[in-house]
Amino acid sequence: MSDESNLRSIHLSRTAQGRYRIENVRGGVLEIGHGEDADFxxxxxxxxxxxxxxxxxxxxxxxxxxxxxxxxxxxxxxxxxxxxxxxxxxxxxxxxxxxxxxxxxxxxxxxxxxxxxxxxxxxxxxxxxxxxxxxxxxxxxx
The missing domain is CATH 3.30.300.20 (K homology (KH) domain)
Structure with missing residues (x-):
């Protein structure tokens, strides 16, 4: 059984090749990559x-x-x-x-x-x- 209060989601946008920005619904931001730099x-x-x-x-x-x-x-x-x-x-x-x-x-x-x-x-x-x-x-x- 699910409703809107149980939904968890994020949005990911490409910022460059192999680099992405992730945002949650509360405004948190995280940058990720493919392992060539310090990003997770x-x-x-x-x-x-x-x-x-x-x-x-x-x-x-x-x-x-x-x-x-x-x-x-x-x-x-x-x-x-x-x-x-x-x-x-x-x-x-x-x-x-x-x-x-x-x-x-x-x-x-x-x-x-x-x-x-x-x-x-x-x-x-x-x-x-x-x-x-x-x-x-x-x-x-x-």
């Missing part, structure tokens, strides 16, 4: 989306009583090209989170593994979409 590539954005989505989940689930002293997340994958086409395999997301060594910090640190699991198994829209293999329809706009 689409594959890097996919990894960033997976890491960012799960980081947001884990952040909200673990910081109710204590703020982390470190909250770093990494994401990686191996790009392969074979008979099935180009894709990433072995996508991995790693959390490096520490909380203060006090009662509240220890409680939040104990919540961390469950929060990571909940994000992966249920909450993170991006990784759930990738893992479930949601079809992508591509075509010309009318």
């Amino acid at each position: 590539t689409p594959v890097e954005l996919l990894l960033a989306a997976i890491a960012g989505c799960t980081a947001i989940d884990v952040d909200f689930l673990t910081t109710k009583k204590s703020q982390p002293s470190r909250f770093d997340v990494s994401a990686s994958g191996i790009k392969v090209s074979d008979a099935d086409g180009n894709r990433l395999e072995d996508i991995a997301v790693g959390f490096d989170v520490t909380f203060p060594d006090d009662e509240a910090g220890r409680q939040m640190a104990e919540r961390l593994p469950t929060a990571v699991e909940r994000s992966h198994d249920r909450l993170c829209t991006v990784s759930r979409t990738v893992e479930l293999g949601t079809p992508v329809v591509t075509g010309l706009s009318a």
